[in-house]
Amino acid sequence: xxxxxxxxxxxxxxxxxxxxxxxxxxxxxxxxxxxxxxxxxxxxxxxxxxxxxxxxxxxxxxxxxxxxxxxxxxxxxxxxxxxxxxxxxxxxxxxxxxxxxxxxxxxxxxxxxxxxxxxxxxxxxxxxxxxxxxxxxxxxxxxxxxxxxxxxxxxxxxxxxxxxxxxxxxxxxxxxxxxxxxxxxxxxxxxxxxxxxxxxxxxxxxxxxxxxxxxxxxxxxxxxxxxxxxxxxxxxxxxxxxxxxxxxxxxxxxxxxxxxxxxxxxxxxxxxxxxxxxxxxxxxxxxxxxxxxxxxxxxxxxxxxxxxxxxxxxxxxxxxxxxxxxxxxxxxxxxxxxxxxxxxxxxxxxxxxxxxxxxxxxxxxxxxxxxxxxxxxxxxxxxxxxxxxxxxxxxxxxxxxxxxxxxxxxxxxxxxxxxxxxxxxxxxxxxxxxxxxxxxxxxxxxxxxxxxxxxxxxxxxxxxxxxxxxxxxxxxxxxxxxxxxxxxxxxxxxxxxxxxxxxxxxxxxxxxxxxxxxxxxxxxxxxxxxxxxxxxxxxx
Amino acid sequence: xxxxxxxxxxxxxxxxxxxxxxxxxxxxxxxxxxxxxxxxxxxxxxxxxxxxxxxxxxxxxxxxxxxxxxxxxxxxxxxxxxxxxxxxxxxxxxxxxxxxxxxxxxxxxxxxxxxxxxxxxxxxxxxxxxxxxxxxxxxxxxxxxxxxxxxxxxxxxxxxxxxxxxxxxxxxxxxxxxxxxxxxxxxxxxxxxxxxxxxxxxxxxxxxxxxxxxxxxxxxx
Numbered sequence: 042x043x044x045x046x047x048x049x050x051x052x053x054x055x056x057x058x059x060x061x062x063x064x065x066x067x068x069x070x071x072x073x074x075x076x077x078x079x080x081x082x083x084x085x086x087x088x089x090x091x092x093x094x095x096x097x098x099x100x101x102x103x104x105x106x107x108x109x110x111x112x113x114x115x116x117x118x119x120x121x122x123x124x125x126x127x128x129x130x131x132x133x134x135x136x137x138x139x140x141x142x143x144x145x146x147x148x149x150x151x152x153x154x155x156x157x158x159x160x161x162x163x164x165x166x167x168x169x170x171x172x173x174x175x176x177x178x179x180x181x182x183x184x185x186x187x188x189x190x191x192x193x194x195x196x197x198x199x200x201x202x203x204x205x206x207x208x209x210x211x212x213x214x215x216x217x218x219x220x221x222x223x224x225x226x227x228x229x230x231x232x233x234x235x236x237x238x239x240x241x242x243x244x245x246x247x248x249x250x251x252x253x254x255x256x257x258x259x260x261x262x263x264x265x266x267x268x269x270x271x272x273x274x275x276x277x278x279x280x281x282x283x284x285x286x287x288x289x290x291x292x293x294x295x296x297x298x299x300x301x302x303x304x305x306x307x308x309x310x311x312x313x314x315x316x317x318x319x320x321x322x323x324x325x326x327x328x329x330x331x332x333x334x335x336x337x338x339x340x341x342x343x344x345x346x347x348x349x350x351x352x353x354x355x356x357x358x359x360x361x362x363x364x365x366x367x368x369x370x371x372x373x374x375x376x377x378x379x380x381x382x383x384x385x386x387x388x389x390x391x392x393x394x395x396x397x398x399x400x401x402x403x404x405x406x407x408x409x410x411x412x413x414x415x416x417x418x419x420x421x422x423x424x425x426x427x428x429x430x431x432x433x434x435x436x437x438x439x440x441x442x443x444x445x446x447x448x449x450x451x452x453x454x455x456x457x458x459x460x461x462x463x464x465x466x467x468x469x470x471x472x473x474x475x476x477x478x479x480x481x482x483x484x485x486x487x488x489x490x491x492x493x494x495x496x497x498x499x500x501x502x503x504x505x506x507x508x509x510x511x512x513x514x515x516x517x518x519x520x521x522x523x524x525x526x527x528x529x530x531x532x533x534x535x536x537x538x539x540x541x542x543x544x545x546x547x548x549x550x551x552x553x554x555x556x557x558x559x560x561x562x563x564x565x566x567x568x569x570x571x572x573x574x575x576x577x578x579x580x581x
Numbered sequence: 582x583x584x585x586x587x588x589x590x591x592x593x594x595x596x597x598x599x600x601x602x603x604x605x606x607x608x609x610x611x612x613x614x615x616x617x618x619x620x621x622x623x624x625x626x627x628x629x630x631x632x633x634x635x636x637x638x639x640x641x642x643x644x645x646x647x648x649x650x651x652x653x654x655x656x657x658x659x660x661x662x663x664x665x666x667x668x669x670x671x672x673x674x675x676x677x678x679x680x681x682x683x684x685x686x687x688x689x690x691x692x693x694x695x696x697x698x699x700x701x702x703x704x705x706x707x708x709x710x711x712x713x714x715x716x717x718x719x720x721x722x723x724x725x726x727x728x729x730x731x732x733x734x735x736x737x738x739x740x741x742x743x744x745x746x747x748x749x750x751x752x753x754x755x756x757x758x759x760x761x762x763x764x765x766x767x768x769x770x771x772x773x774x775x776x777x778x779x780x781x782x783x784x785x786x787x788x789x790x791x792x793x794x795x796x797x798x799x800x801x802x
Contacts, residue, residue, distance in 0.1 A: 080615060
């Protein structure tokens, strides 16, 4: 057992020394403004601009509470940082610059440090791993130099990581593509970051086709700014409208009349090469319409609201003088005005036979269609061969084939045709071309034959039929018995050389008769003077 | 003098730690005192220093069922007393400023003082089990040697002369040990007067330093 120090180290001397040490530390802390607790010297490099009386952190070596707030104050060290570094505070608040997107008062120490020495860096973050995209500029397209070397921070930030000179971009990109870079600067200026965020290159390797709008035709030739007006960020570029009118609305010569889908007629090859599939409209182009200049119908480049009727365009050239209420296409085709397809059958006068091949103008002289008479005499009156004697019912005899192809039903007349009359040409009876009034008596057509002498006074039909002149069927009166000698009506037995003469010698031998009548003076061959009834003793 | 086992172990530990430290420095630079590795070095070193000051002292004052020999605890005391401060020095990241610098300096002073104390301490005669021999025991042994020598001189004719010379040498040795014990006792008292207050000041500054570090680096984030 140790004598004299039952509490081991906690001897009186040791306790006194401990108390003195506490007192000494407290005194030193008070005298140094708690500087004795500093883990190392503060940075002594002057900042870009003073904050009050402080130009460098080292000026705060005895003012620990300027950066280290009291535990009871409710503040964080980051709050004290931003009290002085207002530019960082503005970056955080405005969402731009080096600290945007991630820096907060609570995480200043995640990247920054102090007490590492008077010349030590105040940024302890691994700069190579700095999420540069949080500053608004991605490093995706800047991994390597052209010669293969990797980029370093100082390449773009030679003076300070907080500073960036836009001409830094120009210096490098000029080497990459001098002509394009010069032209690009002349167009957009030097504030590269106003448009570029580091993701895109917008150079030779950029393909617009990766986006929703493929550049074709003239679109591939124009400057980007023509469409991406005012676009400064990738989001701006992506918000560029892809509809035609998104860019071309102000120059729409159609003034919105044709809607918004320019691609229906135009291609990216240029406005002048517009190609409209007119078939997609309500007025498909056919025939001569296909070769007519657009402006012929779309006068004044009036592309919509043009009437669909023929009269909308052809009203000034209506050769019909407005006779027809219906549209032209009721008769005409677009292949030409002469290409008619009028269905005359739809009128009250269907065309048949010769009418179907007759020129329209024959019936419609002077282009007069409406009001054209539908009666025969309406057209044929001047050429009425009958002189109007048959009235106006041409159709009663004639057909539309030809005039001569008449088919008169003579039974409708008072003189019905029978026998040889049915085979006789009409003109045989109707000699003067007239028909009405033709006398019905046989003698009107048939002259009295000389053979009849004065023997027959009645109508021909008394002996003759229309079948033929012979045989006639004379039934008297006959002064001599007609059946004398069994003639039986055979006239030739007694009248072999003519009806006005007779001979009895056909049956009665002339020699015998002379022998027999030699005793009778004045005997002659006029037998009936004595034998009026044909009897042997008539004049006895 | 045969090198002590605890010194060899301490040397091995320091060489090993130095090797690891050098490898770390070559890879990431000097570990900052406020970093994870730096803090680990400081906490571990301070813990070893606390064990240095407490375990051996408690063992010395253990009256009931003491565990381990005093020599073993002394060896542990020396080992932790060397390795702990070495870790603390590495924790400093070779920057000595403010209260932390004072604490580091005090650490080095107290370690140096410990070496001095150990030298004085080893001058104290010890029994086979390492317990310091009491002066009264040594004085008794001297008296016994003197008595034996006197008897031998009185019977010089019969006594073995070689045995007599051996008694004379033992007496001289005991008298020298007694003198050394008296000297070491005085020096040890003086050393305690200096070493213990230094140690207390060291721990006060170290604790304040740790408290300040936790306050500024942790509570005020």
